[in-house]
Amino acid sequence: MEDVLFAREGQVEVITLNRPEMMNCFNNNILLALTRRFGELHQDDECRAVVITGAGRGFCTGADLTGGGARADAATPVGMRLTTHIYSSVIRGLVTMEKPVIGAINGDAAGAGCNFALACDLLIASEKARFIQVFVRRGLVVDMGGTFFLPRLVGLSKAKELAFSGEAIDAERALDLGLVSKVVPHESLMDEAMELANRLAQGPTRALGMIKRMLNRSFESDLETALEMEASLQGIAVSTPDVVEGITSFLQKRPASFTGKSC
Numbered sequence: 001m002e003d004v005l006f007a008r009e010g011q012v013e014v015i016t017l018n019r020p021e022m023m024n025c026f027n028n029n030i031l032l033a034l035t036r037r038f039g040e041l042h043q044d045d046e047c048r049a050v051v052i053t054g055a056g057r058g059f060c061t062g063a064d065l066t067g068g069g070a071r072a073d074a075a076t077p078v079g080m081r082l083t084t085h086i087y088s089s090v091i092r093g094l095v096t097m098e099k100p101v102i103g104a105i106n107g108d109a110a111g112a113g114c115n116f117a118l119a120c121d122l123l124i125a126s127e128k129a130r131f132i133q134v135f136v137r138r139g140l141v142v143d144m145g146g147t148f149f150l151p152r153l154v155g156l157s158k159a160k161e162l163a164f165s166g167e168a169i170d171a172e173r174a175l176d177l178g179l180v181s182k183v184v185p186h187e188s189l190m191d192e193a194m195e196l197a198n199r200l201a202q203g204p205t206r207a208l209g210m211i212k213r214m215l216n217r218s219f220e221s222d223l224e225t226a227l228e229m230e231a232s233l234q235g236i237a238v239s240t241p242d243v244v245e246g247i248t249s250f251l252q253k254r255p256a257s258f259t260g261k262s263c
Contacts, residue, residue, distance in 0.1 A: 003029040005055075006037055011048040011201040012194065013041055020056025025064040026112060031086045038093030048201035048260050050097070051193050052120060053104035062111025062134065062144075084143060087112060091145040094119050095216055098209025100200040104193035105129040105171075105180070111138075115146035118153060121212060123180040124196065125171040126189045131179055136166040152219060153178055204242035205260035239263075 005016040015037070017024035024030075041047050054060055073079030094101060094116075103120035110132040117123060117131070133150070135142050142150070142163050151159035154177045162169065171183045184192045200208065210233040218226060237243060242258045249256035 003027060004033045004037075008047070009194065010198065011046065012197045013044075013047045013050045014194075015050065015052045017052075017054045017060050020054075020058070022064060022066075023058030023061040023108060024054040024056070024113070025061045026087075027064045028086065031090055035086070035089045035093050038090070038097050041099065042093070042097045045261065048099060048205040049197040050099055050101045051104055051190075051197045052101065052117075053190065053193070054106050056107070057128075058107040058113075059103075059105045059109040059129065060113025060116055061108055062113045065138070087144045090116070091119050095145075096213075098212060099205060100197070100208055100212070102193050102197050102200075104189050105131075106186070106189055108132065108168075110134045111140075112144040112146075115142070115144040115149060118149040118179065119145050122196065123174075124182045124184060124189065124193050125174060125180040126186040127171050127183055128186050129171045129174070129180075129183075131169040131174050132166065133163045134166050136164060201260075202258060203260075204240070204246065204256075204258045206240050206242060206262065207237050210237060 001018065003017075003019055005014075005018050007014045007016070015034070017030060019025065019027070019030070041050060100122065101120045103117045103123040105117055105123055105125040107126065107128055108130045109117040110130075111134040114131050114133060133142060133146065135146075146163070150162065153159075154162070158177065161167075169177065169179070171180065174180045175183050182192065214226070214229055214233060217229070221229065241261050241263065242256075245258060246256050
């Protein structure tokens with residue numbers, strides 16, 4: 001059985017973490033497969049949106065602490081350093097992929113699995129979902145981009161509260177905190193996620209990708225840098241067929257039919 005499944009539904013790539021008996025915790029097979037696939041999808045013009053979910057009861061409960069599929073020296077400083085490089089490659093691939101990524105959070109997202117979820121562009125949570133910065137319970141520090149994403153989503157003080165306590169956050173509180181965009185009944189989670197993904201896939205996906213890049217860098221940019229990036233990427237956007245279609249459809253008073261093509 002594959003540890004992670006990749007399927008294409010129309011223009012949407014559906015990625016399913018597939019170790020349900022282990023609550024989809026990460027092993028090297030999953031991490032390397034995700035890194036490779038994110039790189040492929042970045043170059044795949046036929047894929048215009050991505051949905052990530054988990055099989056079974058959990059989304060992802062972070063690292064496999066049983067040692068299954070991990071480096072033999074993972075508990076040593078050097079081994080852990082090399083392991084975290086693999087984690088980092090997954091997050092970089094997800095964030096730099098210029099396509100909208102929707103996390104369909106079906107159950108517990110804990111530790112590295114929680115921060116993997118937070119790296120997605122939009123999150124839809126099942127009513128059964130929980131988000132847990134579990135690291136402190138194991139004597140570990142926050143990883144997989146959590147120190148970047150969490151304070152940007154909830155603010156510094158609340159991020160410290162969640163990271164220091166290791167408290168489990170249910171779906172409704174996650175919605176209140178701004179961690180997720182929507183909470184839905186468990187049985188309709190994938191329908192809701194796919195409806196959103198298909199809607200985004202029908203949009204001007206080149207523009208969406210560039211907007212994603214700009215917003216991801218916004219907290220590290222001063223105003224002048226942001227303005228320069230907007231001008232640069234607007235110059236690229238205006239050369240795409242979707243801009244012609246967007247203006248033409250407006251003038252003709254009809255819905256736009258975007259392709260996401262570069263030329």
